[in-house]
Amino acid sequence: MAKVRTTDVLKNLDLELVSGEDGLHRPITTSDLHRPGLELAGFLDYYPKERVQLLGRTELRFFEKLPQAERIERMERLCDDETPAIVISRDLDIPEELIESSERHAVPVMRSNLTTTRLFSKLTAYLEKMLAPTTAVHGVLLEVYGVGVLLTGKSGVGKSEAALDLVKRGHRLIADDCVEIRQEENDTLVGTAPELIEHLLEIRGLGIINVMTLFGAGAIRGSKQITLNVHLELWNSKKQYDRLGIEDEKIKIIDTEVTKVTVPVRPGRNLAVIIEVAAMNHRLKRFGINTAQQFTNKLENVIKSEPDSNTDYL
Structure with missing residues (x-):
């Protein structure tokens, strides 16, 4: 039985659920987080899909500059069946491509008003505590x-x-x-x-x-x-x-x-x-x-x- 699920993160870190509600009970098996900058650029050979993905201002600003076809393709690849959740920092606007892909693949997308660094630290500390032996x-x-x-x-x-x-x-x-x-x-x-x-x-x-x-x-x-x-x-x-x-x-x-x-x-x-x-x-x-x-x-x-x-x- 999984010790931590996406719904636990949603409740305990006071996050806002934006889309992908059907995947709220996905298990989280590692305390390591990932900021998918290279993946948004198209390099997905080593994409750690089992981790919670964290998108900040840098990643989303880069994503806005991609052509429409690439934006859809990257978000489809990002919303993997094994990805427990995608978390957005700073209350940033969430791209429509991400919302649509998350709904199709049941990957929860959540948002926080914390800065990216603060959110990264807080989420890591929570997962390390909950996943500790x-x-x-x-x-x-x-x-x-x-x-x-x-x-x-x-x-x-x-x-x-x-x-x-x-x-x-x-x-x-x-x-x-x-x-x-x-x-x-x-x-x-x-x-x-x-x-x-x-x-x-x-x-x-x-x-x-x-x-x-x-x-x-x-x-x-x-x-x-x-x-x-x-x-x-x-x-x-x-x-x-x-x-x-x-x-x-x-x-x-x-x-x-x-x-x-x-x-x-x-x-x-x-x-x-x-x-x-x-x-x-x-x-x-x-x-x-x-x-x-x-x-x-x-x-x-x-x-x-x-x-x-x-x-x-x-």
Whole structure:
């Protein structure tokens, strides 16, 4: 099923439909746009017909200078069966040849009052967002000291309870139970909540609570970039847990790697405080301050500076 159709662009970018209404449900499969200058000049060998075509003042001014026969032929070629839409900028007048061809081939022609450059940027940003790779993860997403923290772990380990404690301490909830993640440009992961469970938190024994109603609008957020994964697991006495934190563990979500911290859970451990410290420590590392590495360097220097015990007897 197509993620974006021409009708979505029409509604979300507040465009005006001029012709080709029968093709409004054509799928858009790429965020790349095309300004068909060479195609209007007659060179269609490499015409990217699967892209949304954008016509500005330059293209239309050139088109006006073509002979009538060429104008009809070029618009017939431009309105391909695979072309999702043709968009006109600056509220420019649309040639009759384009309107007639679009009606014959059911290619939607839409118009915007934005400049060509602004429209190109806005349309590209919208399509990149909507066509970005997506996935869903079982977990809780919060903003802790400005860091997008994704809590994961087996059901019943205490993710939602830790999230509730963090919200009470002034941090913000994005999603509980199911986190929808999309990968945007530059390997950026952005998490949101499904509309059905937005602002809701499930606490065993209490049921479902509305975080915004209980704690106010400052306790929730619509979306957040994910930069840290805190994985909660029940304490295993036979497992050796990291006690220095020198090497960062990673988890791969879609095609992007995120720093992962594994926190063992057992009675008496204050998970909210540990998660807060994990978020602050992650921020420090991004600023170039690695406490574990500094400690290791100090320890190595102390060992090197200690005189060889054997030399006392020489």
